[in-house]
Amino acid sequence: MLVREPRAQEGLSEKLPRVVHRLSVIMKPQVVFVLGGPGAGKGTQCAKIVENYSYTHLSAGDLLREERSRTGSEFGQLIDTYIKEGKIVPVEITINLLKKAMEETMKVDEKKFRFLIDGFPRNQDNLQGWNTVMDGKADVKFVLFFDCSNEVCIDRCLERGKSSGRTDDNRASLEKRIQTYLQSTRPIIEQYEKQGKVHKIDASRSVDEVFADVKNILEKES
Numbered sequence: 001m002l003v004r005e006p007r008a009q010e011g012l013s014e015k016l017p018r019v020v021h022r023l024s025v026i027m028k029p030q031v032v033f034v035l036g037g038p039g040a041g042k043g044t045q046c047a048k049i050v051e052n053y054s055y056t057h058l059s060a061g062d063l064l065r066e067e068r069s070r071t072g073s074e075f076g077q078l079i080d081t082y083i084k085e086g087k088i089v090p091v092e093i094t095i096n097l098l099k100k101a102m103e104e105t106m107k108v109d110e111k112k113f114r115f116l117i118d119g120f121p122r123n124q125d126n127l128q129g130w131n132t133v134m135d136g137k138a139d140v141k142f143v144l145f146f147d148c149s150n151e152v153c154i155d156r157c158l159e160r161g162k163s164s165g166r167t168d169d170n171r172a173s174l175e176k177r178i179q180t181y182l183q184s185t186r187p188i189i190e191q192y193e194k195q196g197k198v199h200k201i202d203a204s205r206s207v208d209e210v211f212a213d214v215k216n217i218l219e220k221e222s
């Protein structure tokens with residue numbers, strides 16, 4: 001006959017790893033949206049957060065650029081046109097890329113359930129798509145809003161454009177991107193502000209000064 005050792009006899013040190021494992025299995029993705037104008041420094045700050053905290057960085061723009069260059073992608077041409085025009089790609093494409101990237105991250109390592117979602121939601125269509133596909137499946141904890149003047153944003157992107165190879169780091173695309181940001185993204189940030197979810201950071205300072213504020217916020221939120 002199979003005799004099972006009573007688990008009640010176990011000490012805390014034996015139990016704890018199993019409890020932690022179970023909790024992480026049932027853990028919903030915890031999401032921080034990262035927003036701000038083009039060139040505000042979202043990607044730069046996300047990279048620093050990943051170095052110091054257990055977050056996975058998913059940039060909607062990077063995912064779209066990868067999809068654009070994927071051989072056989074049915075969306076390559078559409079994404080290319082939207083990016084050059086500084087317009088926001090229909091959410092059906094973007095949300096599927098984000099969802100897949102989140103699922104793949106958690107499949108490889110179930111402890112990786114904290115995500116920085118950079119450059120999303122950028123308009124009402126993005127937000128609706130998120131709510132339709134991800135509602136109940138992920139918790140949006142708060143929004144990091146990197147605030148910076150249009151002039152600083154444009155200067156940084158033009159400087160980056162000297163080596164980035166990005167098709168939208170030029171003055172013509174940037175003027176459109178800034179308009180899209182002001183008309184479509186700012187209202188989304190305002191909606192989250194009304195919910196008390198936004199941490200606004202002055203992103204016009206040096207990388208380290210900005211990151212000092214980011215650290216304070218993350219320490220308080222954890």
Ligand SMILES: Nc1ncnc2c1ncn2[C@@H]1O[C@H](COP(=O)(O)OP(=O)(O)OP(=O)(O)O)[C@@H](O)[C@H]1O
Pocket residue numbers: 036037038039040041042043044045061119156157159160203204205206207208210
């Ligand atoms: N605080 C800062 N001070 C000066 N330059 C910065 C700062 N933060 C980022 N940069 C530089 O500005 C450029 C844009 O930064 P980054 O790519 O992080 O911005 P972003 O908000 O992710 O842009 P986008 O939305 O266009 O992808 C980069 O060349 C980066 O090195």
Ligand SMILES: Nc1ccn([C@H]2C[C@H](O)[C@@H](COP(=O)(O)O)O2)c(=O)n1
Pocket residue numbers: 038039059060061062064082083086087088089090094118119120121122126168177
């Ligand atoms: N939610 C998103 C994010 C990005 N895009 C497109 C349009 C943007 O101008 C471009 C570059 O994004 P970035 O790297 O600046 O975050 O990608 C979009 O359509 N939807």
